[in-house]
Amino acid sequence: MSCCWHFILLLALPALFLALCVYYSRVNRKLASRRLPGPQPELLFGNLREVWSYDKPRSLVLRDWSKKYGKIYGFYEGQRPFIVVSDYAMINEILVKQHKNFGARARFIMQERKDGPDTKITEARGHHWKRLRTFGSMAFTPKALRNTFATVEDSATRDSALDYALVRCFRFATILLMSQKMICFEVFATVKSQIENPPNVHDAPLVIKCVWNEESSGTQHNNYYSRVNRKLASRGLPGPSPELLFGNLREVWSYDKPRSLVLRDWSKKYGKIYGFYEGQRPFIVVSDFAMINEILVKQHENFGARARFVMQERKDGPDTKITEARGHHWKRLRTFGSMAFTPKALRNTFATVEDSATRVVDEMERRQGEVDMLEYFQEYTLDVICKIALGMRDVQMFNNEYLDVCRDILSRPIRHPIFALSALFPALGDAIRAELMALASRIPNKFFKLMSMMQQTIEKRKFERQIGDSERDFIDIFLDAEIDDSEVEERHNSERKLSSNEIFFQCITFLLAGFDTTSNSLAYLTHFLSNHPDVQQKLIDEVDAFLAENETIEVDKLADLKYMDAVIKESLRHYPLGSVWLEPTDRPRAAFQSFGEGPRICLGMRLAYLEEKVVLLKLLSRFRIEKTTSTNPIKLVGSITVSPERVMVKLMKR
Ligand code: HEM
Numbered sequence: 001m002s003c004c005w006h007f008i009l010l011l012a013l014p015a016l017f018l019a020l021c022v023y024y025s026r027v028n029r030k031l032a033s034r035r036l037p038g039p040q041p042e043l044l045f046g047n048l049r050e051v052w053s054y055d056k057p058r059s060l061v062l063r064d065w066s067k068k069y070g071k072i073y074g075f076y077e078g079q080r081p082f083i084v085v086s087d088y089a090m091i092n093e094i095l096v097k098q099h100k101n102f103g104a105r106a107r108f109i110m111q112e113r114k115d116g117p118d119t120k121i122t123e124a125r126g127h128h129w130k131r132l133r134t135f136g137s138m139a140f141t142p143k144a145l146r147n148t149f150a151t152v153e154d155s156a157t158r159d160s161a162l163d164y165a166l167v168r169c170f171r172f173a174t175i176l177l178m179s180q181k182m183i184c185f186e187v188f189a190t191v192k193s194q195i196e197n198p199p200n201v202h203d204a205p206l207v208i209k210c211v212w213n214e215e216s217s218g219t220q221h222n223n224y225y226s227r228v229n230r231k232l233a234s235r236g237l238p239g240p241s242p243e244l245l246f247g248n249l250r251e252v253w254s255y256d257k258p259r260s261l262v263l264r265d266w267s268k269k270y271g272k273i274y275g276f277y278e279g280q281r282p283f284i285v286v287s288d289f290a291m292i293n294e295i296l297v298k299q300h301e302n303f304g305a306r307a308r309f310v311m312q313e314r315k316d317g318p319d320t321k322i323t324e325a326r327g328h329h330w331k332r333l334r335t336f337g338s339m340a341f342t343p344k345a346l347r348n349t350f351a352t353v354e355d356s357a358t359r360v361v362d363e364m365e366r367r368q369g370e371v372d373m374l375e376y377f378q379e380y381t382l383d384v385i386c387k388i389a390l391g392m393r394d395v396q397m398f399n400n401e402y403l404d405v406c407r408d409i410l411s412r413p414i415r416h417p418i419f420a421l422s423a424l425f426p427a428l429g430d431a432i433r434a435e436l437m438a439l440a441s442r443i444p445n446k447f448f449k450l451m452s453m454m455q456q457t458i459e460k461r462k463f464e465r466q467i468g469d470s471e472r473d474f475i476d477i478f479l480d481a482e483i484d485d486s487e488v489e490e491r492h493n494s495e496r497k498l499s500s501n502e503i504f505f506q507c508i509t510f511l512l513a514g515f516d517t518t519s520n521s522l523a524y525l526t527h528f529l530s531n532h533p534d535v536q537q538k539l540i541d542e543v544d545a546f547l548a549e550n551e552t553i554e555v556d557k558l559a560d561l562k563y564m565d566a567v568i569k570e571s572l573r574h575y576p577l578g579s580v581w582l583e584p585t586d587r588p589r590a591a592f593q594s595f596g597e598g599p600r601i602c603l604g605m606r607l608a609y610l611e612e613k614v615v616l617l618k619l620l621s622r623f624r625i626e627k628t629t630s631t632n633p634i635k636l637v638g639s640i641t642v643s644p645e646r647v648m649v650k651l652m653k654r
Helices: 002-026 058-069 088-097 126-138 142-157 162-168 171-177 198-203 214-219 259-270 289-298 327-339 343-366 373-390 402-411 417-424 430-442 446-466 474-480 500-531 533-549 555-560 562-574 584-595 605-622
Strands: 072-077 080-085 182-188 206-212 273-278 281-286 370-372 623-627 636-638 642-644 648-653
Touching: 058 072, 058 080, 080 088, 259 273, 259 281, 259 642, 281 289, 327 474, 327 500, 343 373, 343 555, 343 605, 343 623, 343 648, 370 373, 373 402, 373 446, 373 474, 373 500, 373 605, 402 446, 402 500, 446 474, 446 500, 474 500, 500 533, 500 562, 500 605, 500 623, 500 642, 500 648, 533 562, 533 605, 533 623, 555 605, 562 584, 562 605, 605 623
Parallel strands: none
Antiparallel strands: 072 080, 182 206, 206 281, 273 281, 370 648, 623 648, 636 642
16 A cells, blocks of 8 residues: 555656646746746746845836836736836826726735735725725815814924925935935035036035934834945935945045045936935935926925034024024024125124225235235134124234134044944934033033133123123124023024024024135135136226225125126136036026025125125235246145135235
8 A cells, every 4th residue: 555655656746846847837927928028037036036126126127127128018026927017008098097907906915815804905906995995085185184284284394294205305306215214305515626627516416415214213223233324225326335334424524535525526426316324324415406406496395404413413402503403493593694694784794894804905915925815814704704793893813713713623524433423323312412412522622612712702792782882793683682591481483582592503603604615715716816817807907997986895886896796606616615516508507506595595695795895806906816836736625614725826016
């Protein structure tokens, strides 16, 4: 008997093997037998490895196959055959006209074949789907949506509006970037470029940072570090290879090659949209004009938040500066800030600006031989901003204690172990971040020195106000609106007031923003003029004509300096300080992008133009700028911002 069984088994096994061979030689051929093209399937697995890949999402794989195999082709998920259609008429036929025959959606492989109570609406079919759809639709009637609107708006304002952002963000970005977890973008412009290579200025990128849902990174803690730094790649975005944990920190925090130059080079390599990591913070870099315009202007409501410094708390608080504030809080700060730059406010400050300009040019005259224009312009812009923004009337040009501190903050590398910690572990709570910040403040650091100096300046100004000093500066606009922190229950809802902390941080922002940008811009401009004597001559002619016509300089008359206006814009186009290049064909618009675009456009733009025009009038009426052997090439340094290391020229008396 056992012999008989052995005999049967002996025959059955090869038969089974043969049957399997026949079966598997036929599976994965169903599509081919229908003459459908498609990628070659592997035995048993079909095209599973490609369509389940983590590094290249399925829809990108399908997109590439569509290009290769045409508007209708097939592939296999294991042994499940799929047909991919990209012909509009056919899609319409399938989804609309023939819906009854094609109404069933492909199910997840683990889903039961028959509908049951567990079947979700996305996978349900036939009558079961109709029932679920009827109930589901009730939640989305216009009336139901009106009822939920307040909640949606509230969530969106609070910055955690995953769903809201997903729905509202414009389509292109949605498809490309935001498949699931991205909750919002922050716009953060650091676009600078290089003089040595003017045509490439156009490629300077805009950086958008993506913020990921904090909760999800917390819950996925187990495999978090094995997956970090892969979010961008999983969305099909190219970019430089990130190091584990550190991402691309070493490159973007380098002092020798400022961040925006690194980004410019990556843009050339990876194209108009790519990603990189600052520690574990993913950034997306965009250099496409239409998209930037969409982000900064048209979709400002969705992309209005600018990337924050790694140590900045995640939620707005009284310490949040206007440059980093968001939503309603930003609007409040912007309203107060704007009061400082109205034409009337600028007229009030004009005498101070003119006085500082005269002093700096006098000082240039005292120095013989070569001069570093950057040094002088830094003295000038710092003098102006200290006097008009901070009420420091007795500050001395060329003896300003703020100068070294500000220079140091803006030109030194941002590398700091505590900052790096925050970049490596972005999920750290704000409380821990605040503790780290307190720790950092014990280590000698220029930023903390600046903070304590600023505190003293504000206290001094408050005292002067009490004793009746009637000078009106920007700071007074803030101090007029001051209330004690304890008086404000919900700080961000206090419409017409600023807490003392808010005032403090706005002053620091004005100081840093007002000092660095304008002095760099002027230094670049003189470098430009020394290399283009023909442009300089035309400018001098305009200056002479202007001064012949106007005995005294008046703010409103400065608009007549049309050629000067164009030169300032053109030099900013060559050396963008914080904005965007454009395509060579967009040149006229590009020139206007140096101060940003949309509602978050530079707040100090009018002051910057005013300062530049006044000092240029003074300078060019007395000197001609000539290049020396040390003028070229210009060396760019910095970390977040890019500055010329120095701009050496000779001033020849006219
Ligand atoms: C040539 C000089 C300057 C240039 C090229 C420049 C450029 C910029 C750029 C590109 C932005 C970002 C705009 C955006 O995100 O779209 C910005 C923002 C800002 N700038 Fe300027 N800036 C200059 C001078 C100044 C001055 C003199 C001040 C103030 C005293 C100032 C204060 C600010 C502030 C407060 C913001 C943030 C505005 C907000 O977020 O609402 N800037 N600047």
